[in-house]
Amino acid sequence: MPSATSAAADSHPAGARPRRRAGRPPAAVLDQDTITTAALRLVRKSGYEGFTMAALARTLNVAPSALYNHVASKREVLVLIQDHLTSFVDVSAFDTESWDQAVRDWAWSYREVFSKHTPLIPVIAVLPVADAPKTLAMYEAVSAGFRRTGFPQERIISAIVALESFIFGSAYDVTAPADIFDSGSMAASTPNFTSAVERLARQGLESPADAAFSLGLEALIAGFGALRR
Amino acid sequence: MPSATSAAADSHPAGARPRRRAGRPPAAVLDQDTITTAALRLVRKSGYEGFTMAALARTLNVAPSALYNHVASKREVLVLIQDHLTSFVDVSAFDTESWDQAVRDWAWSYREVFSKHTPLIPVIAVLPVADAPKTLAMYEAVSAGFRRTGFPQERIISAIVALESFIFGSAYDVTAPADIFDSGSMAASTPNFTSAVERLARQGLESPADAAFSLGLEALIAGFGALRR
Numbered sequence: 001m002p003s004a005t006s007a008a009a010d011s012h013p014a015g016a017r018p019r020r021r022a023g024r025p026p027a028a029v030l031d032q033d034t035i036t037t038a039a040l041r042l043v044r045k046s047g048y049e050g051f052t053m054a055a056l057a058r059t060l061n062v063a064p065s066a067l068y069n070h071v072a073s074k075r076e077v078l079v080l081i082q083d084h085l086t087s088f089v090d091v092s093a094f095d096t097e098s099w100d101q102a103v104r105d106w107a108w109s110y111r112e113v114f115s116k117h118t119p120l121i122p123v124i125a126v127l128p129v130a131d132a133p134k135t136l137a138m139y140e141a142v143s144a145g146f147r148r149t150g151f152p153q154e155r156i157i158s159a160i161v162a163l164e165s166f167i168f169g170s171a172y173d174v175t176a177p178a179d180i181f182d183s184g185s186m187a188a189s190t191p192n193f194t195s196a197v198e199r200l201a202r203q204g205l206e207s208p209a210d211a212a213f214s215l216g217l218e219a220l221i222a223g224f225g226a227l228r229r
Numbered sequence: 230m231p232s233a234t235s236a237a238a239d240s241h242p243a244g245a246r247p248r249r250r251a252g253r254p255p256a257a258v259l260d261q262d263t264i265t266t267a268a269l270r271l272v273r274k275s276g277y278e279g280f281t282m283a284a285l286a287r288t289l290n291v292a293p294s295a296l297y298n299h300v301a302s303k304r305e306v307l308v309l310i311q312d313h314l315t316s317f318v319d320v321s322a323f324d325t326e327s328w329d330q331a332v333r334d335w336a337w338s339y340r341e342v343f344s345k346h347t348p349l350i351p352v353i354a355v356l357p358v359a360d361a362p363k364t365l366a367m368y369e370a371v372s373a374g375f376r377r378t379g380f381p382q383e384r385i386i387s388a389i390v391a392l393e394s395f396i397f398g399s400a401y402d403v404t405a406p407a408d409i410f411d412s413g414s415m416a417a418s419t420p421n422f423t424s425a426v427e428r429l430a431r432q433g434l435e436s437p438a439d440a441a442f443s444l445g446l447e448a449l450i451a452g453f454g455a456l457r458r
Contacts (some may be wrong), residue, residue, distance in 0.1 A: 049278030122351060125401035130413030136422065139410075144421040154432055155444065156425035157410060161437075162395070162445025165402055169394030172354035181368075181386060184359030192373040193365065196385035203383055208390075215384065216391030216449060223448020 030062060032070055036080040040117070043081075048119040053077075076131075082124045083132040088113045091138050094145035099228075102145050103163070103221050110167045111213060115174035125168050150228040159224050166216055173209045259291060261299055265309045269346070272310075277348040282306075305360075311353045312361040317342045320367050323374035328457075331374050332392070332450050339396045340442060344403035354397050379457040388453050395449060399442045 038060050043051050053074050057064040071077050093105035114121060129135045139160070146156045187194045205211050267289050272280045282303050286293040300306050322334035343350060358364045368389070375385045416423045434440050 047278075049276075118351060122347060122401065125398070126405040126409065128406060128409045128411060130408070130411050130415075133415060136412055136415050136419050139422040140419040142422075143419075143425045147421050147425070153425055154428040155440075157429040158437065158441040158444045161402055161441035162399075162448075165398030165441070166391070166395040166445065167398065168401065169354070169396065169398035170391075172351065172397065173390055173394055176355040177357060179359070180355065180357045182357060182359050183365055186359075186362060186365050190365050190369040190372075192376050193368040193371075196372045196376070196382055199383040200386040208387065211384075212387040212390035212394065215387045215453075216395060219391070219449045219452020220445060223451050224444075 030060065030066060030070055032080055034060070035067065035070055035077060036084045039077050039081055040084070043117070043119050048123065078120075078123055078127060079131050081120060082127055082129075083134045085113055085117060085120070085124070086132070086138050087134040089138055091141040091145075094141050099145060099149035099151075100221050100225060103224075104217065106142060107163060107167055107217050108213075110164075111171050111174070114168060114171040118172055118175055121168050121171060125164075151224070152227060152229065155227065159227075163220060166220060170209070170213045170216070173212060176209065259289065259295060259299055261309055263289070264296065264299055264306060265313045268306050268310055269313070272346070272348050277352065307349075307352055307356060308360050310349060311356055311358075312363045314342055314346060314349070314353070315361070315367050316363040318367055320370035320374075323370050328374060328378035328380075329450050329454060332453075333446065335371060336392060336396055336446050337442075339393075340400050340403070343397060343400040347401055347404055350397050350400060354393075380453070381456060381458065384456065388456075392449060395445055399438070399445070402438045402441060405438065 035056070039051065039056055042056055042059055046055070051074075053064055053067060056077070057067045060067070071080070088109075089106065090109040091102075091106050093102040096102075097105065114124075129139065142160055143156055146159065147153060151159065181193075181197045183190050183194045183197065200208060200211075264285070268280065268285055271285055271288055275284070280303075282293055282296060285306070286296045289296070300309070317338075318335065319338040320331075320335055322331040325331075326334065343353075358368065371389055372385055375388065376382060380388065410422075410426045412419050412423045412426065429437060429440075
């Protein structure tokens with residue numbers, strides 16, 4: 001995943017580099033990109049519960065008041081993060097491929113991005129999109145694709161929400177441990193479940209999460225495809 | 230949602246009631262049910278980030294060491310919570326209804342339970358089921374239903390995982406604010422999305438979340454149904 005923002009956060013233009021004070025690491029040049037990248041890094045390291053404005057200021061080596069010169073609130077940082085992550089979701093297929101293939105490419109890309117940032121799913125799944133231009137651009141591209149293919153307009157949002165719900169839930173599954181369905185000492189009392197788990201294991205799939213995602217996604221694409229006029 | 234455990238936690242059998250020490254609320258009778266109920270209440274009040282064994286001991290008015298007489302770890306409490314919540318998910322239709330209707334009833338019931346406990350989804354979505362007898366009983370009932378209807382055995386687990394992923398993601402959507410898709414000042418640059426949001430709003434649905442869930446669930450049921458032999 002290319003990240004221009006990460007690159008920007010890790011380098012200082014030579015002229016702008018602040019003079020180093022003894023015993024203190026140099027403060028990063030503070031802007032919204034730097035703040036977004038640092039916030040993402042903080043969530044990755046400490047989980048969402050470790051993400052406070054005070055902790056964010058500490059990792060940037062600035063006073064909280066300096067942070068508030070660039071963002072109004074923690075909520076604004078979350079919107080910046082949402083928008084940053086969504087910018088990596090690939091919607092380009094809606095311009096070049098059939099509707100089926102475009103939905104497929106978009107959904108796999110979307111799951112890929114969020115499977116690397118599951119601690120943010122509970123927040124982003126319910127975050128209003130009004131101030132997130134890249135997120136809105138994604139929804140515009142997907143909505144336009146659904147409209148062009150003759151999908152009933154009053155159901156476009158419901159279809160997108162259903163797909164997103166499936167994608168968010170599936171992103172967690174990517175991170176599930178391999179033994180999640182081991183019935184352990186209760187195998188004897190769960191014969192149908194235990195046998196189904198064994199039948200899956202016997203296939204030796206490289207990624208059971210991919211198999212489940214593909215199965216569900218193809219059912220959604222076929223079912224929604226049938227609604228087109 | 231009936232809860233025998235809650236009732237147990239809120240009352241003391243007259244004879245067992247501990248004598249009240251001045252300035253200190255009475256300690257609850259400590260067992261796994263009491264601990265489970267208190268842990269659920271704590272997560273509801275403080276979010277998952279507020280759920281520590283120390284905080285749990287405080288809400289029960291016991292020393293952490295007393296807690297560890299009944300549960301080995303925070304992980305064990307999470308398994309107890311998972312099992313408690315899953316026990317409210319209704320799988321009875323797999324015994325009485327057609328496969329389609331049974332999947333439908335199960336999925337709506339499952340989403341209902343978890344939409345009230347979204348802070349636990351990130352944990353429960355990746356928690357192994359080995360020590361959770363009620364959770365295993367749910368999977369057994371669902372697996373048996375899929376098997377009886379002629380669903381390919383090697384794909385039963387993938388189908389259940391896909392449905393669960395959709396259900397977990399949809400549980401978040403139940404709690405989303407009504408203005409989540411308001412495009413605000415960017416309406417002009419997102420005409421297809423904004424128009425789709427308006428077309429949905431014009432329908433005056435009581436619950437847009439229910440509409441999205443129903444749309445996705447019916448597509449999954451139809452798609453999976455077609456795989457039966």
